[in-house]
Amino acid sequence: MRMALAAVLSVTPNFFYTPAKNPVREEDCHFRRLASAPRGLVAQAVARGTAMEALVDELENHVRLPPVDFPDSARPTSVEAIEQIAERTREYWGLGLEGPITNMTRVLENAGAVVVHFDDLTDRIDALSMARRRPIVVRSTAKEAGTRLRFDLAHEAAHLVMHQGVVTGDSVTEGEAFRFAGAFLIPRVAFAREFPRTRRKFDWNALFAMKLRWKVSVRAITRRAFDLGLVDAAQYRTANIQLVKTGQAKFERYDEAIPLESSELLFSAIAWISKNGDARLHQLIAEIGIAPNLFTRLTGYSLDPLPENVLPLPILRTKINNFR
Template sequence: MSKISGEQLRLARLAHGYSLEEIGEMIGATRQFIHQLETGARSPADDVVEALVDVLGVTRSFLSSPLASTVRPEQCHFRGHITRPASVTSQVLARGTLLDKFVAAMEQHLELPPVSFPDFPAKSAEEIEQAAEEARRHWKLGTTGPITSMMRVVENAGAIVTYFGDLSERVDAFSMDRRRPIIVRSSAKQCLSRQRFDFAHECGHLIMHRGIQTGDRETEDQAHRFAGAFLFPRGAVLREFPRGRSINWPALYQLKLRWKMSVRAIVRRGYDLSLLTPAQYRTANIHLVKTGQSKIEKYDNDASMPVEQPELLPSALAALEDVMSGGARYVGDEVGMSSAMLELITDSRFPASTPEINDPKVVSLRRV
């Protein structure tokens, strides 16, 4: 019989989205037996461990190691439907936890950008507007013009960004406020303005809600307000937003192309800053729905607005490969994850074999 960590087994199972029944069927065991393994009530035979290793994409050492650190609820921020299934939440959280473990191992061999997310607690509308402006100043982005790349903003601030290609559409984005923040976004929504808003929304959580459990309507609304204020600062809104008794749609679409925000979000900025009356705000939203732009707006698929791709994690993996063939796979072995598991949590391809390396700690990765 082998001693394994039930928490590690559960973590690997949830990362794949497998139920107790499904993993039991894969290895020829019952649901009750898998549950007993996860609770520590029973220990598996060696052949059962080998079967688990094979289907979960981890090593025996992974299953036998105690969970290094527990991710607390206040460290996790989900953007998406509050009614999403608990199974989806568990799957995303498990993958994020494993990615956190892999990145920590990579940092033993790489010098990644220092983490520089400021801490600006905010609740009221005025506090949120100020927090967004201060965050832009903190990152030397100014407050008068559009942000060129939100991806580079969060990555230069030290966050690891990745996609979960099979992630349910009920989760737009997810972030973990760990020692090195992790931001995950669903690749199902390929639209630049929505992507940038998601990143700014997660920045809001990481900056304003440190140590606070989010997910309720109040904290989501606060992160929404932060995202709009961060992408389109109020000083710029007051200068550029079109005024008039009727809504100037051509001017709003020009703002969309300039600031790379959805028209819906720009309209909301106008309303938040009292440039639109409640009646005008309702009229604008009704117009977007009636014209079929509630989800996909005009210019969303324009060639001038391609979605932004992660650079830090792919660059880190490439840096390891530059020094040694299969270097990233070597790091995966250090934390007990096979190629299949690494591909699941990083959205990257990995070789199946592992090189023999005497001293792999020779890589330095710096980004400007």
């Protein structure tokens, strides 16, 4: 029975003898999700977070990861406070306030977060972050636009900076994170200077040029303009209607010109451990009770199989104990 259950869960029998030291709880997670996301999918995402944290903890026994370095910030009390927090965070990480962020994934990884993409996570959950000893940020690849990936990551950075110890997911905390993401990706002074102003109609060519420079969707740019009072509610509504009418509600023009960013930190750690073959990786994941196929789902890395006459030590121990 135990072997069958282990096969279904993509773990090893050793997993059942290794209790989680500090399992991830739902209240530890900041979800960016649709209200219609089933509870089972949320629970699945949390369970994967526990497995990912166990994997990262084990990796840290073998490789040195960047120190966790997120600025401390009190919960914002106004939109002005959010703008200031976003600006201070950029300056804290040495990003300045004048130019685009080249790679949002690398920003989080340089700050010590582990960024992963789950290919089979539902499109009802855009992203989630886990406020743990080492933050973990998970982004679904169900939505393919590079601009949306960057915005999702900035949104999760907002939670990790502003919402430590705060249960999120309500309209207030999500609104705060949305405002932070826009302010972080395009600071207000630079935005006001570059946003194309016209009296009546939007200069769409200029908006798309701004999109390509800052790697932020036109939808997010027009929302940022509205938040900063550069367009009124009627103009903002007109811009959204135009995007829908032209079939750009989900995929915009030039999305293909902004590639999806790849996670680097986790892959670099795995590559270092596997530089002489995957035997050490098999040993590592066996120690925490993760089967190779679950390891691949969590990391995207496909392990080379071990020779048939070779077993990782934890699995060998289990087989010997069962034999006895």
